[in-house]
Amino acid sequence: MEPTTTTTTTDTTVIAPGHTFGSITDKIASIVLGRRTPLWWYGGFLIAMGGTVMLAIAITNLVVTGVGVWGNNQPVGWAFEITNFVWWIGIGHAGTLISAILLLLKQAWRTSINRFAEAMTLFAVACAAVFPLFHTGRPWLAYWLLPYPNTMNVWPQFKSPLVWDVFAVSTYGTVSLLFWFVGLIPDLATLRDRSQTRTGRIVYGMLAMGWRGSARHWHRYEIAYLLLAGLAAPLVVSVHTVVSFDFAVSILPGWHTTIFPPYFVAGAVYSGFAMVLTLVIPVRALYHLDDFITMRHLENMAKVLLVTGLIVAYGYGIEAFMAWYSANLYEGFMMWNRITGPYWWAYATLIVCNVLTPQMLWFRQVRTSPLILFGVAIIVNIGMWLERFVIIVTSLSRDFLPSSWGRFSPTFWDWATYAGTIGLFLTLLFLFLRYLPMISIFEMRTLLPEAKVAEE
Amino acid sequence: MRRSALYGLMAEFEDAQALVAATHEARHAGYRRMDAYSPFPIEELHEALGAPPSRLPLIVLIGGIAGCVGGYFLQYWAASIAYPLNIAGKPFNSWPMFIPITFECTILAAALSAVLGMLALNGLPMPYHPVFNVPRFALASRNRFFLCIEARDSKFDLEGTRSFLEALGAREVSTVAH
Numbered sequence: 001m002e003p004t005t006t007t008t009t010t011d012t013t014v015i016a017p018g019h020t021f022g023s024i025t026d027k028i029a030s031i032v033l034g035r036r037t038p039l040w041w042y043g044g045f046l047i048a049m050g051g052t053v054m055l056a057i058a059i060t061n062l063v064v065t066g067v068g069v070w071g072n073n074q075p076v077g078w079a080f081e082i083t084n085f086v087w088w089i090g091i092g093h094a095g096t097l098i099s100a101i102l103l104l105l106k107q108a109w110r111t112s113i114n115r116f117a118e119a120m121t122l123f124a125v126a127c128a129a130v131f132p133l134f135h136t137g138r139p140w141l142a143y144w145l146l147p148y149p150n151t152m153n154v155w156p157q158f159k160s161p162l163v164w165d166v167f168a169v170s171t172y173g174t175v176s177l178l179f180w181f182v183g184l185i186p187d188l189a190t191l192r193d194r195s196q197t198r199t200g201r202i203v204y205g206m207l208a209m210g211w212r213g214s215a216r217h218w219h220r221y222e223i224a225y226l227l228l229a230g231l232a233a234p235l236v237v238s239v240h241t242v243v244s245f246d247f248a249v250s251i252l253p254g255w256h257t258t259i260f261p262p263y264f265v266a267g268a269v270y271s272g273f274a275m276v277l278t279l280v281i282p283v284r285a286l287y288h289l290d291d292f293i294t295m296r297h298l299e300n301m302a303k304v305l306l307v308t309g310l311i312v313a314y315g316y317g318i319e320a321f322m323a324w325y326s327a328n329l330y331e332g333f334m335m336w337n338r339i340t341g342p343y344w345w346a347y348a349t350l351i352v353c354n355v356l357t358p359q360m361l362w363f364r365q366v367r368t369s370p371l372i373l374f375g376v377a378i379i380v381n382i383g384m385w386l387e388r389f390v391i392i393v394t395s396l397s398r399d400f401l402p403s404s405w406g407r408f409s410p411t412f413w414d415w416a417t418y419a420g421t422i423g424l425f426l427t428l429l430f431l432f433l434r435y436l437p438m439i440s441i442f443e444m445r446t447l448l449p450e451a452k453v454a455e456e
Numbered sequence: 457m458r459r460s461a462l463y464g465l466m467a468e469f470e471d472a473q474a475l476v477a478a479t480h481e482a483r484h485a486g487y488r489r490m491d492a493y494s495p496f497p498i499e500e501l502h503e504a505l506g507a508p509p510s511r512l513p514l515i516v517l518i519g520g521i522a523g524c525v526g527g528y529f530l531q532y533w534a535a536s537i538a539y540p541l542n543i544a545g546k547p548f549n550s551w552p553m554f555i556p557i558t559f560e561c562t563i564l565a566a567a568l569s570a571v572l573g574m575l576a577l578n579g580l581p582m583p584y585h586p587v588f589n590v591p592r593f594a595l596a597s598r599n600r601f602f603l604c605i606e607a608r609d610s611k612f613d614l615e616g617t618r619s620f621l622e623a624l625g626a627r628e629v630s631t632v633a634h
Contacts, residue, residue: 021599147530155534159543164556171560175567182571193594209581213596215492215501217578222497223512224574228567235563242556445496453476453500
């Protein structure tokens, strides 16, 4: 195939000109292998670690006292923890989308952000897993969710979406970990070969498993990577679909809708890209990675944010429309309650955050200004959290019978657990930035024109 | 047969194009037991080495089918035979309700087969390999390209192969000890 001018320009804008195989390797590896840890890293890590400690305290208190320390009640049995669970799982989706779906679509710009986004996925899934685990009330019996032969002679109830969720989320976590680790192997070999310390050589050497870059190995490696991408693409769509089934399969007004699976998947990608932007913009500035994470990357991510934001806005529109068009008393009330009920402020803020704010992204000046983009991303993160809060709490607090209505207000421990998982997420992220290459070195090498071999 | 102290001869090249050309030449000259090393995947190299197509896709397919059948059977057996429960009046074997988990099991088994299959076919983890005895081989994971012809090759001859590799434009040819 003749290389066209378009592909040439594409390749040069995703990486600044003047780089060689050596300079790419040195630049990315030096962040990990450099002896000096930047001061801001210590500061950030300390704050993040504080959050993790708070999570440990919150969970200890929960386990010792009971789930009553949270604000959950009857009828609002699902509140912060399920909101946070769905929020975190959604954030994870951008990682798989960037690494798998954009790989299959041959989007070269994914290369410098995929490793970072995949790590973000793993950490988000880890944070998400905390909530359903401790929401069970007796987390030490959580393994009862898994099918295994036991002396009680009972088996999981496979017709329940909550059991589907266990399988979907654990498969997602496992496949994301495999994908991330397989991608890391050649880079771990690079670190092994370049490390100046004995510990570095041993640790990276063990992780690289003796990778030596043999052509036969690369061939199988490429097949495995592509197949993993092909498997992860439908998987990522299925995960949030199954999460939405937790709601859609029930009969509660506001939950029992067929639009939930696509609307949840779009929302997940939306929140995930917002989180990638939230993290990439400061990291890019702090590590001076403008050569590898160019304005083109930020702009493309902003465009994905805009598109998924519009899909989500369409979802909100259809929800409101169906509430009226169905002529169902309870559906109609659900929508009216969202807009004017006790949680009206959450719904109003959510519309401002998720529907109005991203409209700024129509403008190129916004998409190419990292600071404004960072602000938009933060607002979308908040909006997507509120979306799940509104869906869960407004529907549960006022369902069919007014006699069984209630209210939910979060306790200190609700907030502490939520903030604690953000701390855990950032702690893992800081460790990742320091000890593993945050940009795929070998894939960056393939972007250089010298990497192309002409057929004779 | 006594294992010789020599693993083979390794030639270093400056760029990908030279390595692919040299590999083609070596195969053309009749060398078979050799391998090429590069810091990133080069599709043409595998072809130049004349290596057979990989069995990995078949392994993944089998893994996926096993996961699919196993996942469905697990649910069928648990819900219809081992522990039948009446859930909302649905039949014990309600296949549409079993699809999500069947799908997840398919993906999980296929992904595990892809990764473990790739590692197994590549013979990884491998803590020791003779090519690492060449100090400059550390650059194979940075920016250099290597071709190693093994001493086991029937055409291998220390002097002859060395001059052959040098004639291909190698930057340096070094012996690889076991």
